Each structure stands twice: as structure tokens, then as C-alpha cells.
Amino acid sequence: MIRRAVFLIVLALLSLSAQAFTLVDSKGKSHSLAQYKGKWVLVNFWATWCPPCLEEIPDLVALHENKKNNLVVLGVAMDYRDAKTVLQFSDQMMVSYPIILGDQKAAAQVGTIPGLPTTYLYNPQGKVVAYNVGVITREAVERYIHAKK
Numbered sequence: 001m002i003r004r005a006v007f008l009i010v011l012a013l014l015s016l017s018a019q020a021f022t023l024v025d026s027k028g029k030s031h032s033l034a035q036y037k038g039k040w041v042l043v044n045f046w047a048t049w050c051p052p053c054l055e056e057i058p059d060l061v062a063l064h065e066n067k068k069n070n071l072v073v074l075g076v077a078m079d080y081r082d083a084k085t086v087l088q089f090s091d092q093m094m095v096s097y098p099i100i101l102g103d104q105k106a107a108a109q110v111g112t113i114p115g116l117p118t119t120y121l122y123n124p125q126g127k128v129v130a131y132n133v134g135v136i137t138r139e140a141v142e143r144y145i146h147a148k149k
Contacts, residue, residue: 020032020033020034020109020126021033021043021106021109021110022109023043023074023076023100023102023106023109024100025074025098025099025100026083026086026087026098026099026100026101027098029098031074031098031100033122033126034126036072036122036126037124037125037126038070038124039070039071039072039124040069040070040071040072040121040122040123040124040145041071041072041074041121041122041126042060042063042071042072042073042074042119042120042121042122042141043074043076043110043119043120043121043122044056044060044073044074044075044076044117044118044119044136045076045078045102045107045110045113045116045117045118045119046075046076046077046078046116046117047077047078047079047080047116048077048080048085048086048089049079050116050117052116052117052134052135053116053117054093055135056117056135056136056137057093057095059136059137059138059139059141060073060075060095060097060136060138061073061093061094061095061096061097062138063138063141063142064096064097065096069141069142069145070124070145071141071145072097073097073098074097074098074100075090075095075097075098075099075100076099076100076102076106076107076110077090077099077100077101077102078102078103078107078113078116079116080101083101086099086101087099111128111131114133115133115134117133117134117135117136118131118132118133119131119132119136121141121144123148129144129148130144
């Protein structure tokens with residue numbers, strides 16, 4: 001009973017803390033949850049040294065480029081030595097979605113990042129509806145979005 005209450009409290013705090021963010025991408029453009037109202041927003045925390053993160057990049061690119069999904073992907077690079085390396089890497093991987101050079105302050109705007117990759121999915125009303133630690137696939141995200149329409 002106590003465990004369930006703690007779990008519900010943590011979920012409630014997570015949803016309250018992750019209701020708004022403003023992140024600035026590598027090109028200086030701001031991305032806020034409010035500006036994407038009416039769209040699904042997927043925020044993915046990753047690192048260049050993380051094999052599971054690299055595995056999911058092609059699926060994230062496909063999700064971002066498929067306009068039928070009404071979805072925007074934001075990639076937040078974490079735990080990097082220099083920005084130039086991250087940007088060169090994302091160019092080599094043909095990443096088409098915005099790359100944010102993240103830090104703990106940026107991550108705190110979205111939510112807890114227990115490991116990489118970590119992904120948050122916001123519905124078109126701006127509420128966190130899914131959270132995943134580990135690899136996420138295009139199929140899983142599309143299945144979730146289409147089930148909620």
C-alpha cells in the first residue's frame with residue numbers, strides 16, 4: 001500500500017515537473033513545449049558514446065520526417081566533451097531533427113534522466129504520456145500514437 005502511494009506521488013511529481021520546457025538547439029533556435037501545442041513531441045536524451053543511443057537514431061530521424069505522425073523529435077545530447085564533436089557526429093548520422101547541447105539544467109526542465117538513452121513523449125495537449133529508458137523504436141512510438149488518436 002505504501003509502495004503504491006509512493007509510486008503514485010512520484011508519477012504525479014514527474015508529470016508536474018515535466019509540463020514545460022524551453023531548450024535552445026545548436027543553431028540558437030528555442031524549442032518550447034508550448035510552441036508545439038497540437039503536435040506530439042518526443043524528447044530524446046542521448047550521447048555519442050552510447051551504443052543504444054546510436055541504434056535508435058535512424059528510427060528517430062524517420063519519426064521526425066514522417067509528417068503523418070504529427071510528431072516533432074528533439075535530441076538532447078548529454079555527457080559530451082565538446083559541442084563540435086556532437087555536431088559533426090549528428091551530421092555524419094544525418095540527423096534531421098534539432099540537436100540541443102544538453103546539461104543537467106536542460107534535463108531538469110524535462111524530467112529525470114536515470115540513464116541513456118531516455119525518452120519522453122508528450123501528447124498534443126502538452127502532457128507527458130510515455131517515458132522510456134533504453135532503446136525506443138519507430139514502430140513502438142507510432143503504435144502508441146495511433147492507439148491514442
